[in-house]
Amino acid sequence: PTHAFWDTQPVPKIADEVEQSGPIEFKTLDDVRKDPLGLPGLFEWVEIDVNSQTELQDLYTLLNENYVEDDDNMFRFDYSPSFLKWALQPPHYYKEWHIGVRVKETKKLVGFISAIPADVRVEDKVVKMVEINFLCVHKKLREKRLAPVLIKEITRRVNLKDIWQASYTAGVVLPRPVAVCRYWHRSLNPKKLIEVGFSSLPPKMTMSLMIKYYRVAEQLKNATMRKLEKKDCESATALLNQYLSKYRVAPTFTTEEFWHWFEPRENVMTCYVKVDSDNKVTDIFSYYNLPSSIIGNQKHKTLKAAFSFYNVATTTTIKELIDDALLVAKKEEFDVYNCLDIFENDKFFKDLKFAVGDGNLQYYLYNYSTPLKHSSEIGLVLL
Numbered sequence: 001p002t003h004a005f006w007d008t009q010p011v012p013k014i015a016d017e018v019e020q021s022g023p024i025e026f027k028t029l030d031d032v033r034k035d036p037l038g039l040p041g042l043f044e045w046v047e048i049d050v051n052s053q054t055e056l057q058d059l060y061t062l063l064n065e066n067y068v069e070d071d072d073n074m075f076r077f078d079y080s081p082s083f084l085k086w087a088l089q090p091p092h093y094y095k096e097w098h099i100g101v102r103v104k105e106t107k108k109l110v111g112f113i114s115a116i117p118a119d120v121r122v123e124d125k126v127v128k129m130v131e132i133n134f135l136c137v138h139k140k141l142r143e144k145r146l147a148p149v150l151i152k153e154i155t156r157r158v159n160l161k162d163i164w165q166a167s168y169t170a171g172v173v174l175p176r177p178v179a180v181c182r183y184w185h186r187s188l189n190p191k192k193l194i195e196v197g198f199s200s201l202p203p204k205m206t207m208s209l210m211i212k213y214y215r216v217a218e219q220l221k222n223a224t225m226r227k228l229e230k231k232d233c234e235s236a237t238a239l240l241n242q243y244l245s246k247y248r249v250a251p252t253f254t255t256e257e258f259w260h261w262f263e264p265r266e267n268v269m270t271c272y273v274k275v276d277s278d279n280k281v282t283d284i285f286s287y288y289n290l291p292s293s294i295i296g297n298q299k300h301k302t303l304k305a306a307f308s309f310y311n312v313a314t315t316t317t318i319k320e321l322i323d324d325a326l327l328v329a330k331k332e333e334f335d336v337y338n339c340l341d342i343f344e345n346d347k348f349f350k351d352l353k354f355a356v357g358d359g360n361l362q363y364y365l366y367n368y369s370t371p372l373k374h375s376s377e378i379g380l381v382l383l
């Protein structure tokens with residue numbers, strides 16, 4: 001059976017045509033098991049305490065060695081410990097939602113899944129939900145049906161907090177995508193990208209021509225853009241929430257949540273703003289730092305990648321804004337700047353010399369049916 005597990009879950013069938021948006025099943029706390037799901041005898045459930053350096057390091061190592069790879073198995077995401085701590089501890093997080101599976105005897109961490117709270121509007125309804133991320137089973141334990149157990153256990157623990165919906169992304173097609181998105185890359189260090197096999201030298205192109213072609217601007221188009229500061233938060237949050245209201249699927253942020261997600265954090269989050277004469281934020285660009293291990297390359301160990309986060313252009317154009325993001329990312333020594341074709345991103349791909357990637361990223365909602373969206377109707381970014 002293609003989807004032995006997913007056909008048992010409250011998600012729309014692949015072929016479903018839905019009209020109205022809304023929950024698929026209705027359960028109450030009484031319907032939720034109070035005890036953890038059963039695990040095969042060798043394994044035990046643990047809570048990963050991301051405030052513990054050693055447990056955070058265990059999580060880092062599990063993901064560094066066993067998490068998502070590109071389709072050609074040349075690269076594997078290499079989330080840093082400080083990134084993971086940031087991603088897992090937004091306001092109102094629960095430590096119970098940082099679930100690990102360890103081998104009883106050796107205490108080796110062999111599985112993980114996480115949830116964080118998020119208010120996500122779907123069409124005209126704000127849904128209290130969680131964002132599921134970092135589902136990972138050790139390479140040596142694949143095909144043992146561990147992932148369905150991790151998914152059921154995180155679902156149970158989220159339900160215990162009276163939350164019944166979730167959002168998640170995956171490179172694979174499951175029942176049933178809310179949107180199918182393409183990813184696009186903008187070379188910043190073409191020489192290295194060609195050396196590691198991320199990009200190839202087009203025919204008739206020389207390396208020096210390639211370097212020249214991808215050279216970024218010398219100066220910011222928006223000369224007054226500067227790093228976000230705490231004093232900007234109120235107006236930046238209002239600006240972002242207002243901007244996101246035009247998308248069919250988008251989060252809403254409190255000022256506290258905004259500051260957690262956008263405060264500049266070295267090697268994790270970069271956020272620049274432009275303010276008007278009243279010191280109100282009018283434009284924002286932001287990206288997160290997600291390197292990838294380069295599998296089997298002796299000269300280069302790591303691909304430095306910036307991933308576009310949330311951007312708002314009101315006194316400039318999105319093209320000029322992202323041009324400035326590229327300049328700052330180059331200055332921060334990133335090799336590549338990655339985007340999905342969500343928001344209005346397809347307006348700048350060509351002019352800013354992005355190249356389309358070789359895969360798709362699907363967006364999903366759990367226990368919530370809604371008509372399929374075009375990628376440009378998505379205003380939600382998962383880490």
Ligand SMILES: COc1cccc(CC(=N)NC(=O)c2cccnc2OC2CCNCC2)c1
Nearest residue numbers: 068069070075076077183292338339340382383
């Ligand atoms: C270049 O190194 C890679 C290492 C692992 C996977 C991929 C391909 C891939 N799967 N890319 C994405 O999912 C992706 C491409 C552009 C923007 N965001 C993305 O994913 C984000 C959001 C979902 N969680 C992972 C990071 C590339």
